[in-house]
Amino acid sequence: MMPKKTVNYNQVELMASVAAKMLENDKSVLVGTGLPVLATMLAQRTNAPNILIMYEAGGIGSQASVVPVSVGESRTFYHGIAASSMHDVMSALQGGFVDYGFLGAAQIDMYGNINTTVIGDYDIPKVRLPGSGGGNDAGSLCFKTIILMKQDTKRFVKKLDFMTTPGYLTGPGAREKVGLPQNTGPYRVISQLGVYGFDNNTKKMMLLSTHPNVSIEEIKENCSFELTIPVNVETSKEPSDQELKILRQIDPMKLVIGK
């Protein structure tokens, strides 16, 4: 759902801008192709010039001027810190060297658990999706994961068709109980409608901000589970002209932004 009044940006640009602002400088982030890399490269050019970009196939610290098309391609290590291996990057991830991780999802539940494997019955799927990829790894091992996804009632669901990647599982303490590393889990969810965090006590998804021109009603209408909605909800910042300019520079073919 697009913002109602005419704006000079699209949903992808808005989400990239919102995500970029979440990244802190001097932190590391595991990035996948598409929106995550767009957001991270924007952050690298604005609020987080020292952000350490890691790609799962081995590219570390890329200074590419244009978004890589694939997680494994040569721009992921262009003028980089290292061009090593998945073993190296995944070990760094498991060892605690990666602060942020981005995830996409086809379905999410109130605890931030996500599905990227299958829609419908597992054995006779309605839609077979690509599976975990590095998603389960990022969701298990990054200190803070940020989920970027479209929001509607079929995607923000009460019960996932398949739990590919762990969020907070069944609630407080559940991650630690199954053996996942301490102090990890979903940090933010960014949809085309708003930004969500997780309540510290319940680990349930909580609205943090609505995007410009989006009402809380719309947020609720597009969510199948009960969303925690605090008294004060902010409005997400619109992307600045400068940000939009940068986004269009780093994605000149509009591969991610869309045409």
Next chain:
Amino acid sequence: MMPKKTVNYNQVELMASVAAKMLENDKSVLVGTGLPVLATMLAQRTNAPNILIMYEAGGIGSQASVVPVSVGESRTFYHGIAASSMHDVMSALQGGFVDYGFLGAAQIDMYGNINTTVIGDYDIPKVRLPGSGGGNDAGSLCFKTIILMKQDTKRFVKKLDFMTTPGYLTGPGAREKVGLPQNTGPYRVISQLGVYGFDNNTKKMMLLSTHPNVSIEEIKENCSFELTIPVNVETSKEPSDQELKILRQIDPMKLVIGK
């Protein structure tokens, strides 16, 4: 004990020559510095030109013209196949890519178990030796290990002060029972007096050949355990002039051969 009549070689040269002849062409061998590398480089220049030399620190397929001083030094990968890592070489070893391995020892027992850790009591040692090094790894994982060591009653012992590296442990089936890889174990022992193998049924050490001018009596006098002595015992071949020439070429400083 030196051969009694005057010969144009010393014990090290004799042992290197005997060991070299055991190596087959087109096989791989894990080599340590000293006598093993001398023997292997001799084999590389005589009966086994394609022998694949592996050093535990990562040097593979070296074509050095002179013996390396250390297992990790640059000559271990001089014009080599790879200069990688201990992880790589030890993985190849564990994965079954290494046919032969050389071991040295301070003590050996009748099952080919060896000690390179301590002489005397473990806690208050008479002599503290270097420990396993890569010895336990080679002895556990190579298909065939060749042990090169001095022989006397204090070295060929009934009971080791410490079992650093497994031979056949307590006899047939014992290696497999403790979980060591199948079809591995000591293949030959070469001392300054003779060459030994292991009886297939008992896994006990068995005399195969005596070195030139060494009597079976001498062999027995210099061994504290009961040695299997078959009816037919061969005499080890003396190093040829050509072999001696090569040995002195590859060890021009006589670092291994001795002065």
Next chain:
Amino acid sequence: MLKVEIIEEGQGQLVGFRDPDENRSWVLDNKSRTPEDKRMSAQEAVSKFIKPGDFIASGGFGHVRVSMAIIYEIIRQKKQNLIMAGKTAVHDIDLLVAAGCVDKVEVAYSFGHELRGLSNASRRAVQTGKCKVVSEISNAAYQWRFLAGMMGIPFIPSRVLLGTDTFKKSSAKIINCPFTNKPLTLIPSCNPDVAIIHVHRCDKYGNAQIDGALIEDFELSHASRRLIVTTEKVTPHRKTRLKPWRTSIPFYYVDAVVEVPYGAHPCQMPMEYFFDEDHISEWLKLSKTDDGVKEYLEKYVYSVNSFDQYLRLIGGQRKLNRLKKMEMTTGWKAEVK
């Protein structure tokens, strides 16, 4: 003494797993330590080393440094009932499933084309039951399967998969760790029957160099039983010996060396040539229907005899020069090499 227990076992099929002793014995009997001239054609390599029912794994990652020359040859030879490692397998697996060569997959990432969207053909095959997903896993866990396979050990512990359906459909197990007493995932090793890896240069014996990230090809090449290396060019053996630290795949892991310039097309060869987006798009469009799949395979695979002929069909040297130029201008410059 702490008690160790198996807390849970994944119910996925355990594919590509070998008892380490059994694999050692296979290696002893079958992997030659002799430096032999292993150069052969793609046709010979595939017919010699890929058998029906084999478990195969493809090097590179997604659309990057994939040995497409061998993928096309497998299709041309109509190999069947292959099981494939879906280790971020994209274009390769899509084609192999579409062509009916692969009918079982262990999935970390498959049936997608990253940014370019979902695969049409292989997804359809899964949704209609023609291709079966035998188990699920993650990317990290998959490459650790190869690490364990390379190391000759039955498993690698890890902290992924825990608490999810991905674990339930995997072939991993969860125990409580004997050192920490916390739950820990044990990821079973994998020694594929055949791996297919495209490299920048390789000598006739198989000593191979890769530029840029190794991705998981160091582990995969060392873990595989048979290894087909395709290479942009065959370099003199003496030259590979001059910089032994650049060799990431030594010859004794390699069974076939196939010289195929542009052998990754339409995928990217880092610092050599860019993705051929036109060709990938053509496939993505045609693969929307079974008829389209047939049309594609007929045109680009069955009716050509070699990769050279295929390269002429996709636009020949002119197109390839453009892809080379794109790779240099969109990222790497010639001086960097």
Next chain:
Amino acid sequence: MLKVEIIEEGQGQLVGFRDPDENRSWVLDNKSRTPEDKRMSAQEAVSKFIKPGDFIASGGFGHVRVSMAIIYEIIRQKKQNLIMAGKTAVHDIDLLVAAGCVDKVEVAYSFGHELRGLSNASRRAVQTGKCKVVSEISNAAYQWRFLAGMMGIPFIPSRVLLGTDTFKKSSAKIINCPFTNKPLTLIPSCNPDVAIIHVHRCDKYGNAQIDGALIEDFELSHASRRLIVTTEKVTPHRKTRLKPWRTSIPFYYVDAVVEVPYGAHPCQMPMEYFFDEDHISEWLKLSKTDDGVKEYLEKYVYSVNSFDQYLRLIGGQRKLNRLKKMEMTTGWKAEVK
């Protein structure tokens, strides 16, 4: 379901082991992801990062590529009660034990000088109880301790140590494998407090390149809590970015960058300079007695302020040039680089 049991536990002291969660949390709090100028003197690096009681590990192997500049500095600063990884530790551990800095060792290979014979000083210290061997291990198992440490997992399975006294004195455990039901050694991970690694070149942030075999320094550098890198030279940052595949230690693992030309002397720096056999011999002779040890340390360590002064004592540039020449002529030729 198969029953898993701990079959046997080694009785050696478990040193350098961290619960992976505890280590992650330490890494989060202490390892900066900021590219900062980390250049400092050996003196500063040692005083800042090495504390009494620390578990330390030295890179390289035997007399090859060891950061002797830091070893001498540790002695000069009279650090005490250090525990050391005897991972084919030779000259370094011999000096540190002789000087009374290290009094506990986990031994894979220690107290020897490879071909040059047994160590006199450190052996004496063990035989008289001044230095205690807290556990035994093998070379393969030791580097896998670092691999597990780097991977953030509590152990790596292996098939070494089984059936021996080395196992009994180790900190490993044997279980029956949940996949094969065969006995399997579990080697505990190791995250040393400090590692000390000498490299060929490194930029000011710590992005380091090593020529030749990496030995176990890839794993060790990634596993260590603190990492002091000494380097033959500091190279411009932009230059290290041009060949990112040559960087084996990225900056975020590094805490100090110390520029020390000839910093491995009297050890070999592969393709740079040869072993100084004269100096090693001098030490081996002097270290036969406690008085000789004192004499050596007084002359080469306590009475000099820096590694430069030490280099003058051992023969200065003339000697160093000879060692450079020897390395080139005995093996590598300049053109190879």
